[in-house]
Every structure is written in structure tokens, then in C-alpha cells.
Amino acid sequence: MSQDLFSITVAIPTYNGAQRLPKVLEALRYQRHTEGITWDVVVIDNNSSDTTDQVVRSYQENWEEPDSLTYYLEPHQGAAFARERAIKAAKGNYVAFLDDDNIPAPDWIFSIHRFSQDYPHIGAFSGQIHGDYEVEPPENFQKIAAFLAIREHGPHPFRFNPDNLNLPPSAGLVVRKQAWNDAVPSQPKLKGRLGQSMIGGEDYEVLLHLHQAGWEIWYNPQMHINHCIPRHRLEREYLLGLARGVGLATCQLRMINARPVDKPVILVRTILGNGRRIVRHQWKHRKQLKHELVSAFELEFYRGSMMSPMIWVRNAWSTRFPSSERPKK
Numbered sequence: 656m657s658q659d660l661f662s663i664t665v666a667i668p669t670y671n672g673a674q675r676l677p678k679v680l681e682a683l684r685y686q687r688h689t690e691g692i693t694w695d696v697v698v699i700d701n702n703s704s705d706t707t708d709q710v711v712r713s714y715q716e717n718w719e720e721p722d723s724l725t726y727y728l729e730p731h732q733g734a735a736f737a738r739e740r741a742i743k744a745a746k747g748n749y750v751a752f753l754d755d756d757n758i759p760a761p762d763w764i765f766s767i768h769r770f771s772q773d774y775p776h777i778g779a780f781s782g783q784i785h786g787d788y789e790v791e792p793p794e795n796f797q798k799i800a801a802f803l804a805i806r807e808h809g810p811h812p813f814r815f816n817p818d819n820l821n822l823p824p825s826a827g828l829v830v831r832k833q834a835w836n837d838a839v840p841s842q843p844k845l846k847g848r849l850g851q852s853m854i855g856g857e858d859y860e861v862l863l864h865l866h867q868a869g870w871e872i873w874y875n876p877q878m879h880i881n882h883c884i885p886r887h888r889l890e891r892e893y894l895l896g897l898a899r900g901v902g903l904a905t906c907q908l909r910m911i912n913a914r915p916v917d918k919p920v921i922l923v924r925t926i927l928g929n930g931r932r933i934v935r936h937q938w939k940h941r942k943q944l945k946h947e948l949v950s951a952f953e954l955e956f957y958r959g960s961m962m963s964p965m966i967w968v969r970n971a972w973s974t975r976f977p978s979s980e981r982p983k984k
Contacts, residue, residue, distance in 0.1 A: 664747035778870025782878025783822030825858035856904030902959020
């Protein structure tokens with residue numbers, strides 16, 4: 656099929672997703688009300704070491720239109736690079752991202768198409784993300800569910816406020832391809848979680864660039880996906896690492912669209928503001944921190960956020976003075 660035949664490309668970045676991908680592809684295979692909607696699927700294998708490629712190729716053999724399910728290998732590790740590869744491979748005017756643990760509702764494609772027709776001026780939009788938990792979440796989990804990309808904002812559309820980092824995650828995000836190409840740098844500052852590092856924020860970075868370029872970002876309540884949350888993502892070690900990693904990205908995100916004159920103020924406010932939060936939180940929850948996971952999670956997020964200016968300064972120094980050009984002591 657020629658490139659201009661597609662209106663929506665569903666992009667699935669994956670790393671070692673051989674066990675998870677079949678559920679996503681099955682849900683896409685049986686989408687309803689897609690008559691008259693031209694769409695395709697691309698799987699971006701982010702250098703997996705399992706049989707992800709074989710899984711996709713087995714589906715290609717039985718896909719209704721074989722050329723509308725394609726596979727690409729992105730050897731540069733990191734979610735940001737996988738998404739950039741998806742944009743380059745996309746044939747559609749809109750690119751709809753699914754993680755390999757996101758199961759779209761049967762009318763997900765239809766809901767994307769209808770919203771893009773009703774709001775043709777916007778650059779990106781996202782929908783409702785419901786948790787599908789392998790085990791029961793901890794007490795008061797709803798207070799931190801958004802950190803695991805669980806988002807249920809109600810029945811009415813609204814415009815997100817990027818200036819306050821009020822933004823949707825990449826799971827289920829739909830982006831106008833031309834907006835991405837015009838606004839998003841090819842080399843991201845935030846790469847995604849790599850190895851033992853849990854520093855995230857790469858999905859917000861994209862949206863902040865879209866916002867800076869004047870594109871609006873909206874919420875579409877008619878789009879639904881289920882986010883499969885395995886047991887290990889609800890364990891204390893994983894959640895505290897996640898909280899710390901999200902916090903460590905805070906300053907870098909706030910600096911993306913900041914004016915140079917405002918950057919020192921952001922540094923000071925980030926350190927002092929989170930320092931105050933840490934003191935208040937430790938005083939209020941001092942008896943619960945050892946055994947109450949949500950309180951410990953919140954404290955770790957504040958700690959990461961307070962440390963995030965140091966990460967930004969280090970990265971800014973590395974960018975200005977590459978290792979071969981740094982001044983000698």
C-alpha cells in the first residue's frame with residue numbers, strides 16, 4: 656500500500672516482549688467499526704534478546720493485510736529512540752503509541768479516528784488507561800497510580816496544561832506525525848529507563864517540545880486501554896526505584912522550555928521546595944514510612960526531585976564540555 660493511504664499508524668515499541676505482544680496484536684486484529692479508516696501497525700524491537708521478531712513474523716503470515724503489519728529493529732537502546740524510529744517508519748498522519756503491555760479496547764482505533772476529526776487542530780491526545788493488576792495493589796495505591804501510567808480523568812475532554820507538567824504518559828498517546836517532525840529534536844535529552852537506571856520523563860519531553868511549538872495536547876475520554884501491571888511492579892523495591900527515577904527527571908523537564916534567565920530560579924525552587932516537602936512528609940508520616948508503601952513512595956519522589964538539579968547541572972556540563980574538551984584542573 657502507498658504511504659498516503661493510511662491515516663493512523665499504531666506503533667508498539669517493545670523490549671523482550673515476546674510473551675506480552677500476542678495480547679496486544681490480538682486486540683488490534685479484532686478492532687471494530689474500522690470501515691473507512693485506513694490504519695497500519697508497526698512493531699519497533701528495541702534490541703530484544705528473546706523471540707520478539709519471530710512472534711511478529713508469525714502474525715504477519717496470518718495478518719489480514721500483510722503489508723499493514725511491519726517489523727523494525729532499533730538497536731539504539733532506550734524508549735525515546737524506539738519512538739523516534741516509530742515516527743520515521745509510520746505511514747499514517749497520526750501515530751498511536753501502545754506499550755507492549757497495553758491492551759486497547761475493541762473500539763480504540765475508531766475512537767482515535769473520531770477524535771482526530773472532531774479536533775483537527777491539536778498535536779497530540781491521550782485517553783483513559785485502566786490498571787489490570789496481577790495482584791491486589793497496596794493500600795491507598797490510587798494516590799500514586801499515575802506514576803504507573805494509570806490515568807482515568809472522567810467523561811469530558813479537556814486540554815492538558817504542560818506548563819505545570821500536567822501531561823499524559825506515552826502509553827496510548829496519539830501524536831500528529833507532522834507536529835512531531837516539526838517540533839521534536841532527533842536527539843532527546845531523556846532516553847528512557849536503561850539498565851539499572853529508572854530515570855524516566857522521555858515521554859513528557861516530547862510533549863513539552865510540542866507545547867513549545869504551539870501544539871495543543873488533549874484528553875479523549877472515549878479511548879480506553881488496559882495497562883497490565885505484573886506482580887513485580889507492585890513490590891516495594893521496584894516502586895521506590897520508580898519514584899526516585901521520576902523525581903530525578905523533574906528539573907530536566909522544567910528546563911526544556913525555560914528561558915535562560917529563569918533557570919537559576921528553577922534550580923533554587925526545586926531544591927528548597929522539595930526540601931520543605933521532605934521535612935513535612937517525614938514529620939507527618941514518621942510512623943508509617945517503614946511499613947506504609949505509598950508514604951515511602953511519595954518521600955522517595957520528593958528526594959529524587961530535590962536531587963534532580965544536580966542531574967541537570969551534570970548533563971549541562973557534559974553537553975557544554977564533552978570529555979575530550981573539558982578544562983583540565
